[in-house]
Amino acid sequence: MDVFEAIQQRFSVRRYKDQPVEAEKLERVLEAARLAPSASNRQEWRFVVVTDAEVRQKLMAAAGGQGFVGQAPVVIAACAQTDEHVMPCGLMCYPIDVAIALEHIALQAVEEGLGTCWVGAFDAKAVKEILGIPEEIRVVQLMPLGYPDDQPGAKHRLALEQIVSYEKWGQ
Numbered sequence: 001m002d003v004f005e006a007i008q009q010r011f012s013v014r015r016y017k018d019q020p021v022e023a024e025k026l027e028r029v030l031e032a033a034r035l036a037p038s039a040s041n042r043q044e045w046r047f048v049v050v051t052d053a054e055v056r057q058k059l060m061a062a063a064g065g066q067g068f069v070g071q072a073p074v075v076i077a078a079c080a081q082t083d084e085h086v087m088p089c090g091l092m093c094y095p096i097d098v099a100i101a102l103e104h105i106a107l108q109a110v111e112e113g114l115g116t117c118w119v120g121a122f123d124a125k126a127v128k129e130i131l132g133i134p135e136e137i138r139v140v141q142l143m144p145l146g147y148p149d150d151q152p153g154a155k156h157r158l159a160l161e162q163i164v165s166y167e168k169w170g171q
């Protein structure tokens with residue numbers, strides 16, 4: 001599979017099979033995150049990998065009852081150990097860097113026959129309590145990972161002409 005195929009095939013998986021993820025697949029997926037780029041190579045990302053069913057149920061509750069968070073055999077809590085560095089462009093690095101690493105995870109997962117879903121709808125304080133994450137650490141996203149029991153829907157996306165201009169804004 002080439003990268004573009006993985007990009008085309010990735011979708012938000014919201015139903016998972018009751019089937020564990022092999023350790024070597026999980027390791028490759030995490031290695032894909034480790035190799036991601038980051039601003040000044042700061043690598044502020046930290047990942048808590050949860051497989052315990054009881055803990056996953058608690059995470060599901062912290063994610064507003066989104067059932068697939070408890071159903072997936074693995075949930076990755078993507079965190080940042082960060083000094084909240086702001087780049088000259090005015091944006092903080094850490095949400096961008098963690099997001100890049102997470103999309104590496106999502107794409108490598110496709111290659112492994114696995115599915116993921118970005119989850120930003122969660123109570124960060126509750127997730128910290130459940131996982132023993134220190135106060136100063138940011139929880140950026142949750143990402144369930146497992147074998148899909150779900151089908152992709154149509155991709156509703158803006159047309160290229162609506163999002164790209166050449167040489168100057170809007171042309």
Ligand SMILES: Cc1cc2nc3c(=O)[nH]c(=O)nc-3n(C[C@H](O)[C@H](O)[C@H](O)COP(=O)(O)O)c2cc1C
Pocket residue numbers: 010011012013014066117118119120121122155
């Ligand atoms: C930052 C972010 C947060 C998201 N949070 C949630 C979420 O909490 N629950 C959910 O079901 N989907 C969530 N999604 C998935 C989006 O709804 C989904 O990516 C979008 O509708 C496009 O569909 P696709 O991923 O299947 O291509 C999130 C996606 C992103 C990028």
